Amino acid sequence: MKHKKGQIGVSAEDIFPLIKKFLYTDQEIFLRELVANAVDATTKLKALASKGEFNGELGDLTIDVILDEKAKTITIKDRGIGMTEEEVLKYLNQVAFSSAKDFLEKYSGENLIGHFGLGFYSAFMVADKVEVRTKSYKEDAKAVKWECDGTPEYTLDDIDKEDRGTEIILHIGEEGKDYLNKARIQELLDKYCKFLPVLIRFGKKKIYKTEGEGDDAKQIEEEVDNIINNPHPxxxxxxxxxxxxxxxxxxxxxxxxxxxxxxxxxxxxxxxxxxxxxxxxxxxxxxxxxxxxxxxxxxxxxxxxxxxxxxxxxxxxxxxxxxxxxxxxxxxxxxxxxxxxxxxxxxxxxxxxxxxxxxxxxxxxxxxxxxxxxxxxxxxxxxxxxxxxxxxxxxxxxxxxxxxxxxxxxxxxxxxxxxx
CATH class of the missing domain: 3.30.230.80 (Ribosomal Protein S5; domain 2)
Structure with a gap:
């Protein structure tokens, strides 16, 4: 496969504007939904490994949330099961889309306690364009990139990607510009992801240690991973x-x-x-x-x-x-x-x-x-x-x-x- 174009669904033209408008005051759930998906992909890989159905190296399974204020992107990156080309077409164009469509038709405008279920397509609440770069855990699987700019059309390309797992890159639009802020993303991760069962990292943070005693004591600045959550509450x-x-x-x-x-x-x-x-x-x-x-x-x-x-x-x-x-x-x-x-x-x-x-x-x-x-x-x-x-x-x-x-x-x- 070199380059493929296609239509997501016959009703996609109606759905994307709804996603933009839906729960405008509750936009922040996009991060919860996408990080939860990354956690699911990671726990599925661990389950396959425990059953002997995956014999590769698990390695570091930490999920990364990456903010690039200059590029105006937010990336959620996992090293979970990943997807093949066929799975991308099935999941993103059919299953996830149908789930989002059903969710919007059923719950739009209602005062719900959770607003769970919009899933992957919640990304379009804040993004003008979404890239999905993924490589399956399956042997000899090729990496692919799915891309959509909020219209019914998508593109699918082969890419070079060494490690398994999925990266979702949100190109933040005008509606989501408030989320191009480190403190805001930290706040949302603390709120929704504080106890998720897979480690989540959001860049680095500085800590200060005291070395020496008495008059010789001095504070040493150290940069460490900014781990968001306690996975074992x-x-x-x-x-x-x-x-x-x-x-x-x-x-x-x-x-x-x-x-x-x-x-x-x-x-x-x-x-x-x-x-x-x-x-x-x-x-x-x-x-x-x-x-x-x-x-x-x-x-x-x-x-x-x-x-x-x-x-x-x-x-x-x-x-x-x-x-x-x-x-x-x-x-x-x-x-x-x-x-x-x-x-x-x-x-x-x-x-x-x-x-x-x-x-x-x-x-x-x-x-x-x-x-x-x-x-x-x-x-x-x-x-x-x-x-x-x-x-x-x-x-x-x-x-x-x-x-x-x-x-x-x-x-x-x-x-x-x-x-x-």
Whole structure:
């Protein structure tokens, strides 16, 4: 093959303008979608290697995001499975295009919580031209370049490319010029990609080390890879393998502006009837406690979805901090549809039960410890008892009252004391 031209699809002429206009205020999802695709390509290669279907050298699988402000390009580069010429034609011209078309026809104009599914064609939200340079992991595969300038036509050429994998080069247009900014790209990667399961690198960064001691101490500047993500967040690990310091360290990683350690935490892990993992932290309430209701982050397979979890987390627990990760929460639905989803209602009930059971467990096993933390958690407990009947039934066993002498009693204990 030397040079090939073609039409993407009969309706492409109508789709590209829609992509440009679609979710104009949510343009930033293009980076999440493209990096997630790169992660998928990488994890697929690792899976093939683990099954013995790929015997080559895996090498460095780090995904690179490259910003070239002068050339006005953003590149997402992986060393995953790559694509053959046939796969490029099938995936880019048929599968990915059809998915984007279906997505736009079904969801355009709706207030969805995730906006997941636009996939590869989200690139055209910010780019006037997109190049895909790719080489399959398959033996003797030739590298090819697919190119499209936002019209129904594409070109396909043979190219020289030594390493396997895919590079997607976005030639940023006027609509996306705000993304030709290092701080903006860093912000988006931190937001959406902070815990993706494959390392993501965004250029270099400077760190400073102290060498020597006392009067001889001096700071040394060093340039290192700017790794965006922690691919092994602790919510994916077994609680038995974690120490208190691991939980506290992760808390401060998630919420770097928080000075105090959390009062305690609950590690969520459920495999049936739905898949859910996560950690919820009870923050220490101080006199100037900033009551924010966007401190619980929802992820789907380690990809950030939203910090508006009102449809999933009971109202009284919105004061907590933490992470919930579930591939079973429907993403392309409105918030009202989400609240009525039977899976989501089960998840909400599960979270309420886990919080109540954890509090009751601490109360039974270590009453002294529970009482020492009561001033910090009483706000959550009392709010929950007022707003959630199921929580009330469980919490009345450990809800405490303090007398003038500073001693604590449950309601039943207090009644017995009066009657005695």
């Amino acid at each position: 602790i919510w994916k690990k077994a609680p038995k393998d974690l120490k208190d310091e691991d939980y506290k360290s992760f808390y401060h990683e998630m919420f770097p502006g928080t000075l105090n350690d959390p009062v305690f935490w609950i590690h969520l892990k459920m495999d049936y009837p739905f898949n859910l993992t996560g950690i919820l932290y009870f923050p220490k309430i101080t006199s100037n406690f900033d009551v924010q209701k966007s401190k619980i982050h929802l992820y789907s397979n380690q990809v950030f979805v939203t910090d508006d979890v009102r449809a999933i987390v009971p109202e009284f627990l919105m004061l907590l901090h933490g992470v919930i990760d579930s591939p079973d929460i429907p993403l392309n639905v409105s918030r009202s549809q989400l609240q009525n989803d039977h899976r989501v209602r089960k998840i909400t009930s599960y979270i309420t039960k886990k919080v109540a059971d954890k509090l009751n467990d601490i109360f039974k096993k270590d009453r002294k410890k529970f009482e020492s933390k009561w001033d910090d958690i009483s706000t959550f407990v009392k709010y929950g008892m007022m707003t959630d009947d199921k929580f009330f039934e469980k919490a009345k066993k450990f809800n405490l009252f303090k007398n003038e002498e500073g001693k604590y009693f449950t309601f039943d204990e207090y009644i017995k004391k009066i009657e005695a």
